[in-house]
Amino acid sequence: MxxxxxxxxxxxxxxxxxxxxxxxxxxxxxxxxxxxxxxxxxxxxxxxxxxxxxxxxxxxxxxxxxxxxxxxxxxxxxxxxxxxxxxxxxxxxxxxxxxxxxxxxxxxxxxxxxxxxxxxxxxxxVQSEPCVLNGTCFTYQYNVSNWSTCQLSENAVCGEGTRTRFLDCVRSDGKVVEPSVCEERGLETQWELVVSCFVECPVNCILSEWSAWTECSHTCGSQGQVVRTRSVLQAAHEEGRPCPSQLSQTKPCPIRPCYTWHLGEWSPCRVEGAECGEGVRERNLSCMVHWGDWLDASSPKPVEDERCGDRLNKESEQELLLPCFVPCPGDCHLTEWSSWSSCQLTCLEGRSFETVGRQARSRAVVVQVLENQESCPHQVFETRSCKGGKCHSYEWRTSGWRDNERSVWCQRSDGVNVTGGCFLQNQPTTVRHCHPPCTKPFSHCTQSGVCGCERGYTEVMTTHGFLDYCTKTPGADNKKADVKTNSGRMKPGPSHIQDFFGQWSLRPVGPDGRIKLWVYGVTAGGFLLILLIISVSFLFCTPPSQTKSSCPPQKPLTLAYDGDVDM
Structure with a gap:
């Protein structure tokens, strides 16, 4: 083969x-x-x-x-x-x-x-073979191709043209065969194979002319700039030249100095011809030159007033003088007004039924001499109407107890401590008292509000649960810890120095509250000693009958005993 x-x-x-x-x-x-x-x-x-x-x-x-x-x-x-x-x-x-x-x-x-x-x-x-192997079982159909690109006439780049597509006779195994095979089988061909088309001609972007430069954004200084813009009149199409992304331009303005009126600091309060009383505070108005940034490295400098133009109006002229007061010794002095508080509404359970609120400010009173306190006013308040207020709640706050005293203040719901706002009838006490009062020797009012004994002493209670008297704790001289009483409470102990002197001092009163006998003996001995000193002084200072006494005259001594054990 x-x-x-x-x-x-x-x-x-x-x-x-x-x-x-x-x-x-x-x-x-x-x-x-x-x-x-x-x-x-x-x-x-x-x-x-x-x-x-x-x-x-x-x-x-x-x-x-x-x-x-x-x-x-x-x-x-x-x-x-x-x-x-x-x-x-x-x-x-x-x-x-x-x-x-x-x-x-x-x-x-x-x-x-x-x-x-x-x-x-x-x-x-005899020979046999499957029919499909000989092509006798194939089926046929038309397949249409995709449209071609728009075909223009020779040398044309845009305008009208045609688009075409083709019919293929395809066998069922995918092979393309002669069109006559499909024609012999009478297959229909109802597809359009040629259509007209149009190719857009390239259009370039068209822009307007630049506008005039704007006014400088700053009248003076070095930060000003001017701007000009242009717009798109026609956008680009197809392969035309695209529009630029930048449609505006800026450039800096010429640098010019800035002239500004500037108010200086207030002077101290000056009373003319006096040391206290009503006076006046002044401040200067100066024309300053700078370069647009007041806080830059080159600080403003004073120049002639003519550079800044007209001075301030009459109302602003009043801002150059401010009444003031220098308190005289013994007078009451009011501080400056505080800033106005935030606008507040009268609220009930967090809700308000009014649209107009109130805001307040205050000034404190400084008392120069305590003796004049009664004639001085209390802290001064002022209120005024306001809008846009908020609801706040008020609550008393307290610090921890310290020696039976604590601080109490009023706090608003936003965490600000205020004066006023809380109900006075609900104000907690600032000093804690025991009922009945603690009058027993070596006793004091505890933080629990009951009477207890000092450190080194033990409470002896009555059948009704009250303190009867304080007795010295056996062996307490070498103990520094608190003693737990039969009332089940812990007593605050004195300091170490107080313990030291308390251990070496003589107590004139016994645990039962009565004066001890040695106190009377010491008192009598001291009285006799004083009499002895007076008698000896009298004998030494008595002159003979012929001579004058060289001792100065003695004032009569008056002795009195009021029963004070400290004598």
Missing amino acids: WVYEAVPCHSECSDNAWVTEAWSVCAINAVDDLPACGEGVQSRKIRCVKRGSEGHGTSLDDTLCDAEEMPFRAQTCFLPCPSECVMSHWGPWTECPTPCEQDTVRKRTRYMLRPPASNQTCPED
Whole structure:
């Protein structure tokens, strides 16, 4: 068998076809002394021609036809020998049903022309094959391609043109076949293959002219700038020149100095011709030059007043003088008014039924001499109406107890400590008292509001639970911890220094509250000692009858005893 190489064809293959001639006689390579029989080869000519001119067309290069559809140029053949069976040619294939089923086959037959010699058989006389392998079960349909780009006339870059698409006759296995195959089967072609189109011509972006420069954003200083703008009159289309992103321009203004009136600091209160009383405070108005930023490195400098133009109006002139008061010794002095408080509404359970609120300010009273306190006013308040107030609640706050005293203040719901707002009748006490009062020796009022004993002493309670008296705790001299009493409470102990002197001091009163006997003895001994000193002084200072006494006259001494144990 001859072998031919399949060469891929170009797009023009669909316009060409293969043409075959008749098969040659079967050629067998026979030996001279042997008969010419057996297997041989027969061939035929094929050529590629323009489709539609198979009979007399000019031969083309084989690469211009579809290599997959190229017929065989040669095939094997067989000439029977004298002793072999001779069979006729194969008959035509039977028709395949349409549509084909999966296991459908077609057949062809042949018959014996000459029987073989003895002990030999004839080849098969029936052949079969699946119908699908022979293409008899293929279906066909038209496939339409996508539209082409808009094709313009020669040398045109925009305007009207056409778009085209093609119909392909496609076999069910995906192979594109001749359009005539679909035409023979009467398939409908209702697709439009050519349409008109239009290509937009490129349009460049068109901008307006630049506007005039604006006024400088600052009349003076170095921060000013001017701006100019332009707008888009027509946007770009297709491949036209696009519009720029910057449609505005800025540039700095010429630097000019700034001249501003500036109020200085208030002077101390000056009373003319006096040391206290009503006076006046003054401040200066100066024309200052700067470069737009008052706080920059180059600080403002004073210049001539003419640079700043007209001075302040009459109302502003009053801001240069401010009445003041220098308190005289013993007078009451009022501080400056505080700033106005936030606007508050009268609220009930967090809700208010009014639209107008109140805000207040105050000034404190500084008393120079405590003796004049009664003639001084109390803290001064002022209130005024306001809008946009908020509801606040007020609550008394207290600090921890310290020596039976604590601080009490009023706090608003936003956490600000205020004066006023809380109900006075609900104000907690600032000093804690015991009832009944603690009058027993070495007793004091505890933080629990009951009477207890000092450190080193133990409470002795009555049957009603009150303190009867304080007795010294045995062995308490070396103990520094608090003693827990039978009342179950802890007493605050004195300091270490108080403990030291308390251990070495003589107590004139006993645990039962009565004065001890040694107190009376010491008092009597002291009285006798004083009498003795007076008598000795009198004897030494008495002069003889002839001479004057050199001692100065003595004032009479009056002794009195009021029963004070500290005497």
